[in-house]
Amino acid sequence: MEPPKKSGPPRRSGPGGPRRPTGTQTAPGSRPARPPFRKAKPASAKAANPHPARAAAAASGKNEPQRIAKLLARAGVASRREIERMIEEGRITLNGEAVTTPATLLASLHGVAVDGTPVAAPAPTRLFLFHKPTGFLTTERDPRGRPTIYDKLPADLPRVMPIGRLDMTTEGLLLLTTDGEFKRQMELPSTGVPRTYRARAFGEVSQNQLEDLFDGLEIDGIRYGRIEANLERRTGRNQWIEMTLTEGKNREVRRVLEHLGLQVNRLIRTSYGPFHLGELASGAVEEVRQHDLIVFRKSLGKAS
Template sequence: MSQKKAPPARKPASPVRAKRRPGQQSRPGGAAKSPRPEATHSDKGEHRVAKLLARAGVASRREVERMIAEGRIARDGEVIGTPATLLKSLHGVTVDGNPVNEPAPARLFRYHKPAGLLTTERDPRGRPTIYDKLPADLPRVMPVGRLDLNTEGLLLLTTDGGLKRQMELPSTGVERTYRARAYGEVSQAQLEDLIEGIEIEGIRYGRIDANLERRTGRNQWIELTLTEGKNREVRRVLEHLGLKVSRLIRTRYGPFILEDLPAGGVEEVRQHDLVVFRKGLK
């Protein structure tokens, strides 16, 4: 019987799980599953190859998984067959036969995305994407979050897949601010109710801090700050209030501001500012 008391020895893994979960795996069922590879193997300095390659700026995790499925990634000459392969480093790893360098320090860029561009690497329908317009001398970058085709404004681009994921997770609470020009009637009281969140067609949208900036006739500018950034969240919430959005601009993502960056312009965030920001991320 004393040997069956071994489970308590595994309890140190529990704090690791608590950090990783959003809040729904504290039940016994979740605990039973939880000695997961990520928890135990990361303690040994091992990580999934897809995560390491994304962190090294090769491509997003999803794109890396596609490259692995295509047999384009190998280690010491042997093709890697699954993105779950655990490695301590990228030593000996190649993409299309080319060695992959260990991750350089993360870089972050502010980009003023114009309306009419997709936030994707390629589009099956041949529509223009941000990658068609970015400067040729920019390193390989990934967008932090997305802006839909008709939304303009601040889009952050990074060379580091880990930073991208960190900034996108709702659990980190990184705020995004938008300015929307909308047609219709809405009161400040209605906008203030959004602070409690709202459910639309079965989808729950979290806290939104919304303020009416100015009104001209039935047109108004509204500023909205949120932390989730679900697909088309701002448009759907305002349409639910009976408004028609004619222009949507993201002006801020975390401490990084669009300011007077011209449409199509790209500017690198100072390394010092990025380091300070990352220290505050949990």
């Protein structure tokens, strides 16, 4: 087995040169940026007549009503799923009365409180790149007392939520955001945001076997979509494999490679969408410029 390197992910060798720096360049194998989203014209009388509450809000110039769970997630209170649990526990109130359903429609968060504390209006979405080291869980707390990414993050960082997860033994790029709704959008398989990994695996595999992953495969009843995989280099029976996928199912890279008879002994996420790990040091955090974040969100069909 190749001895582990002292720090940071290995650089790609060959005519391509070193990996690109952190920024908003297009990841290898990713799709071109989509054109800005444009609302389609109503196809029927039903489509032309919106919900009465929304129509009234539009006529009065007020914000369009949205579900309280979505508004609270957008404000960075928690993820939408966590907010739904908080509503069930009676922790969220509106003008002093407990909210009973996450489907409650509101035009703003005025009068909304969580555990008795009023919720502030949502600030602009922020996005951070974090080079997650191995040995840390992607969770806020662990019942068994194991270290989490929050033990490693700088104390002056605002309240952030991870976009997706990395296993405890997986390192590399982890996106962190202040916006729960943006987090949810990024994680949806239907959004199709590509993630790229580099895996060091022990065993034998051919490029032809890796190219077969392009059509997807099924393992133990779970269907995995298209994966672009390339054999980068081989040292003895260890090889570095680059894989780009868009679904991000639980332990997808490891399970697919194990299905091919390989044993993964190091796994690094190098990019998520147009955001790259680059030379970001292990444990370091870097904020994405607002301009780059806005451009990216527009490419997803949703301006910030």
